[in-house]
Amino acid sequence: VSHIDDKLWSDIIAAAGADVAWHGDAVDRFDPGFHDRNLAARCVVAPRTAKAMAAVMRLCNDSRVSIVPHGGRTGLAGGAVSKPGQVVLSTENLASMVSIHARARIAQVDAGVRLSALQAAASKQGLSPGIDLAARDSATIGGMISTNAGGNEAFRNGVMRHRVLGLEVAMPNGEILRDLKHVTKANEGYDIKQLFIGAEGTLGIVTRAVLKLEPLASGHATALVACPDGQSAVSLFSRLQNSADVTLAAAEMMWRNYAQTSAEACGLRSLRAFMEAPAELFVIVECHGPGEGGEEALEGELASAAEAGEIHDAVVARSERERSEIWRVREDSWSIDRTYPHGLWFDVSVPLDRIGDYVRDLRARVAAVDGDLMVFAMGHLGDGNLHLTITSGQPEARQQYDRVAAAVYHGLADIGGSFSAEHGIGTEKRAAFKTHVAPEMRAFMSAIKQTFDPHGIMNPGKLLSE
Amino acid sequence: VSHIDDKLWSDIIAAAGADVAWHGDAVDRFDPGFHDRNLAARCVVAPRTAKAMAAVMRLCNDSRVSIVPHGGRTGLAGGAVSKPGQVVLSTENLASMVSIHARARIAQVDAGVRLSALQAAASKQGLSPGIDLAARDSATIGGMISTNAGGNEAFRNGVMRHRVLGLEVAMPNGEILRDLKHVTKANEGYDIKQLFIGAEGTLGIVTRAVLKLEPLASGHATALVACPDGQSAVSLFSRLQNSADVTLAAAEMMWRNYAQTSAEACGLRSLRAFMEAPAELFVIVECHGPGEGGEEALEGELASAAEAGEIHDAVVARSERERSEIWRVREDSWSIDRTYPHGLWFDVSVPLDRIGDYVRDLRARVAAVDGDLMVFAMGHLGDGNLHLTITSGQPEARQQYDRVAAAVYHGLADIGGSFSAEHGIGTEKRAAFKTHVAPEMRAFMSAIKQTFDPHGIMNPGKLLSE
Numbered sequence: 001v002s003h004i005d006d007k008l009w010s011d012i013i014a015a016a017g018a019d020v021a022w023h024g025d026a027v028d029r030f031d032p033g034f035h036d037r038n039l040a041a042r043c044v045v046a047p048r049t050a051k052a053m054a055a056v057m058r059l060c061n062d063s064r065v066s067i068v069p070h071g072g073r074t075g076l077a078g079g080a081v082s083k084p085g086q087v088v089l090s091t092e093n094l095a096s097m098v099s100i101h102a103r104a105r106i107a108q109v110d111a112g113v114r115l116s117a118l119q120a121a122a123s124k125q126g127l128s129p130g131i132d133l134a135a136r137d138s139a140t141i142g143g144m145i146s147t148n149a150g151g152n153e154a155f156r157n158g159v160m161r162h163r164v165l166g167l168e169v170a171m172p173n174g175e176i177l178r179d180l181k182h183v184t185k186a187n188e189g190y191d192i193k194q195l196f197i198g199a200e201g202t203l204g205i206v207t208r209a210v211l212k213l214e215p216l217a218s219g220h221a222t223a224l225v226a227c228p229d230g231q232s233a234v235s236l237f238s239r240l241q242n243s244a245d246v247t248l249a250a251a252e253m254m255w256r257n258y259a260q261t262s263a264e265a266c267g268l269r270s271l272r273a274f275m276e277a278p279a280e281l282f283v284i285v286e287c288h289g290p291g292e293g294g295e296e297a298l299e300g301e302l303a304s305a306a307e308a309g310e311i312h313d314a315v316v317a318r319s320e321r322e323r324s325e326i327w328r329v330r331e332d333s334w335s336i337d338r339t340y341p342h343g344l345w346f347d348v349s350v351p352l353d354r355i356g357d358y359v360r361d362l363r364a365r366v367a368a369v370d371g372d373l374m375v376f377a378m379g380h381l382g383d384g385n386l387h388l389t390i391t392s393g394q395p396e397a398r399q400q401y402d403r404v405a406a407a408v409y410h411g412l413a414d415i416g417g418s419f420s421a422e423h424g425i426g427t428e429k430r431a432a433f434k435t436h437v438a439p440e441m442r443a444f445m446s447a448i449k450q451t452f453d454p455h456g457i458m459n460p461g462k463l464l465s466e
Numbered sequence: 467v468s469h470i471d472d473k474l475w476s477d478i479i480a481a482a483g484a485d486v487a488w489h490g491d492a493v494d495r496f497d498p499g500f501h502d503r504n505l506a507a508r509c510v511v512a513p514r515t516a517k518a519m520a521a522v523m524r525l526c527n528d529s530r531v532s533i534v535p536h537g538g539r540t541g542l543a544g545g546a547v548s549k550p551g552q553v554v555l556s557t558e559n560l561a562s563m564v565s566i567h568a569r570a571r572i573a574q575v576d577a578g579v580r581l582s583a584l585q586a587a588a589s590k591q592g593l594s595p596g597i598d599l600a601a602r603d604s605a606t607i608g609g610m611i612s613t614n615a616g617g618n619e620a621f622r623n624g625v626m627r628h629r630v631l632g633l634e635v636a637m638p639n640g641e642i643l644r645d646l647k648h649v650t651k652a653n654e655g656y657d658i659k660q661l662f663i664g665a666e667g668t669l670g671i672v673t674r675a676v677l678k679l680e681p682l683a684s685g686h687a688t689a690l691v692a693c694p695d696g697q698s699a700v701s702l703f704s705r706l707q708n709s710a711d712v713t714l715a716a717a718e719m720m721w722r723n724y725a726q727t728s729a730e731a732c733g734l735r736s737l738r739a740f741m742e743a744p745a746e747l748f749v750i751v752e753c754h755g756p757g758e759g760g761e762e763a764l765e766g767e768l769a770s771a772a773e774a775g776e777i778h779d780a781v782v783a784r785s786e787r788e789r790s791e792i793w794r795v796r797e798d799s800w801s802i803d804r805t806y807p808h809g810l811w812f813d814v815s816v817p818l819d820r821i822g823d824y825v826r827d828l829r830a831r832v833a834a835v836d837g838d839l840m841v842f843a844m845g846h847l848g849d850g851n852l853h854l855t856i857t858s859g860q861p862e863a864r865q866q867y868d869r870v871a872a873a874v875y876h877g878l879a880d881i882g883g884s885f886s887a888e889h890g891i892g893t894e895k896r897a898a899f900k901t902h903v904a905p906e907m908r909a910f911m912s913a914i915k916q917t918f919d920p921h922g923i924m925n926p927g928k929l930l931s932e
Binding site: 101105106147148150154155158161162165177179180181182183185186187189192194197198199203210215234238241242349350351352353354380383384385415416417421422433436438440442444445447449451452464 | 632
């Protein structure tokens with residue numbers, strides 16, 4: 001490992017500009033974001049162009065100095081953690097272009113643009129990026145591509161991989177790979193850009209992208225639904241997906257103890273009272289429909305679902321305030337951590353037909369590890385992505401990590417699920433990566449890493465990168 | 467280049483079974499499919515399991531004998547062409563599994579299964595593969611993955627890359643890479659399976675896949691619409707995409723001379739008469755809607771489009787026969803070749819906002835090459851994929867290939883289009899591949915080829931493979 005000497009630093013400043021390079025205490029101007037070690041490098045450069053980005057990368061490459069790419073710094077897997085001797089390369093100054101081509105239904109966007117900014121620009125033209133997540137105000141497009149972000153709309157619009165039509169990437173050798181297609185159909189050999197999607201900045205730095213847009217649906221009807229069990233929740237999801245009367249926009253699931261704890265911590269009394277219903281889990285459904293917002297149509301579907309025994313009961317939001325309260329129960333996941341700290345977090349994918357059994361069996365496996373551990377489960381019903389917080393509320397919970405992880409990952413591969421759904425591997429899931437990804441698959445990944453980043457300067461210590 | 471000796475052949479027979487290996491005249495039992503040189507190897511092996519497939523590949527690899535993978539043999543780019551000394555490895559006996567998991571909305575399918583067989587199995591459960599193309603009765607799932615097939619529904623469901631959740635691939639070294647995920651969200655390092663999608667069998671042979679399914683829409687309303695120009699056609703498309711009353715299932719475009727020639731060749735007199743309308747192009751729109759099939763809703767939208775000047779006139783199909791006649795004009799593209807032979811074919815993607823201008827400018831460029839050349843253009847309106855037949859009807863047309871190709875590809879990259887949309891590179895577009903794909907991109911592709919197929923035995927002479 002090399003370190004940054006005065007010569008390299010002055011070369012970097014010459015390439016990027018002195019006003020976009022900080023080291024030492026000057027770095028305190030930045031919010032470290034989700035991990036307190038994100039800025040441990042104490043050295044941040046935020047080039048204004050892809051060309052300057054590539055130039056700085058080449059300088060680091062020639063000096064064998066490591067680079068840690070930064071987007072919004074709100075990733076949950078430790079992919080942006082840095083240490084002294086490394087250079088943090090931030091995309092925050094690559095944020096001038098948000099170009100919406102309404103007729104072609106695409107957006108050309110710089111990597112540093114926040115998701116909420118793209119959503120705002122697209123909505124002015126009646127369009128949407130077709131992807132949404134709770135971190136929309138911090139997450140950057142480049143970071144979302146590098147982590148292959150998922151979110152609430154993946155069941156109908158896919159994940160970030162399915163939104164990207166074109167990509168521009170700055171490479172460690174100073175080259176810029178440009179494949180800025182505006183079209184869905186293009187078969188021009190191996191699709192190299194797919195490798196950068198979800199690579200967590202270990203191969204290059206995404207500087208610009210072309211994304212597919214979707215029509216912006218207007219009006220929505222939102223309900224909180226009490227479902228007897230996982231199977232009935234999946235049946236409700238299918239019913240709404242197949243409905244001729246409503247278009248399903250979101251379907252989020254929360255198991256009973258998650259919903260109750262969150263509603264209580266948020267002080268939402270009437271929702272908390274509703275959660276006394278004899279339900280194994282609660283589902284938030286949001287629909288677009290004909291008319292004002294499709295409330296009547298949604299109520300009709302819910303009545304049929306109740307007749308079919310798929311749901312116990314439901315509350316339909318009658319105002320924007322009621323709607324935001326329902327969503328708060330789901331999105332304020334910190335309320336679980338405030339009530340029961342020292343949580344172990346997991347982010348797994350489970351095929352829809354297995355989700356009820358998986359959570360039930362998981363509870364039994366976790367109880368066998370330690371009877372004091374509680375499993376708080378919630379996630380995206382439409383794609384089977386579960387977010388789990390497992391804790392006793394006591395500091396000792398941390399010591400159980402390996403055994404709890406084994407309980408969470410048990411059998412997932414056999415049923416076609418994934419130990420790593422949408423947050424990425426980062427630093428947090430490297431052990432699981434080695435255990436659960438086949439050696440021959442990892443060997444091909446290492447060969448690709450060696451090809452794109454022969455000196456191993458890109459985001460070491462993350463994903464497969466040493 | 468090595469050749470098949472008796473020892474290798476007996477080893478292959480031992481690995482795959484004598485009843486699934488043919489050479490010499492025995493190969494005449496097969497239909498060569500689209501290219502008469504597809505079976506020029508005179509040696510076909512069709513293993514019954516992925517394991518046997520991998521074993522045969524390893525034998526060939528060890529002997530440095532080349533392999534040409536075959537699916538349905540109806541590819542249009544020459545990707546299945548073979549020559550003496552090579553072994554054709556067919557997936558036709560990998561066709562026993564078509565397993566629909568209705569609640570999880572996925573299908574697990576062997577590579578040799580035909581698209582129409584998957585469609586039939588899925589439709590029994592109210593589901594659809596979400597991809598459809600005219601070659602549905604011949605195209606295999608493995609071939610569609612290897613060419614990243616597109617088709618009519620790509621504007622809403624993406625191309626094959628967006629349908630694949632999991633993949634199993636037999637590798638030249640005899641390994642089987644297995645990543646048979648059943649879920650949309652999985653981030654487990656670089657997504658190796660993306661490299662096989664669209665690789666045209668130059669890296670390995672896809673043996674099984676997990677595909678995402680979509681709800682099967684019931685009922686349809688179909689219309690043939692006369693549009694003043696490309697821009698108005700795109701406006702009509704946007705209108706129907708945004709409609710709260712209908713769900714757009716297909717939008718296919720045919721320029722005037724294509725539509726007229728095809729209707730005439732098919733003997734469809736009343737449609738041919740309709741095509742006297744003063745329109746630059748004709749669009750087939752097919753919608754799902756509330757009620758019987760949404761005919762009324764579609765008529766309502768078309769009336770609004772007429773008021774807005776987006777369309778001249780329209781005929782709505784009143785029977786299944788009328789519907790199939792409308793589709794025949796589009797799908798029987800051979801009618802152009804029968805009427806005007808010696809056509810040069812192209813398959814390009816053009817961003818929607820440029821499509822009208824592109825075709826108009828292309829006519830001018832082609833006229834500058836040779837005033838006798840005619841441009842017949844049709845394609846998928848929703849994704850801007852144009853299929854072009856350019857010919858004078860005379861054998862001399864062939865000699866103009868290079869100049870016509872230059873006219874077709876002119877400016878496409880600058881506007882974010884593609885010289886190769888959905889048919890692939892194969893043998894036919896290798897020259898264009900070298901001209902239009904950046905050298906640094908090709909260098910990375912070559913490195914990947916070298917990693918996966920170090921002895922270069924997989925489908926030589928196709929795509930980038932020497």
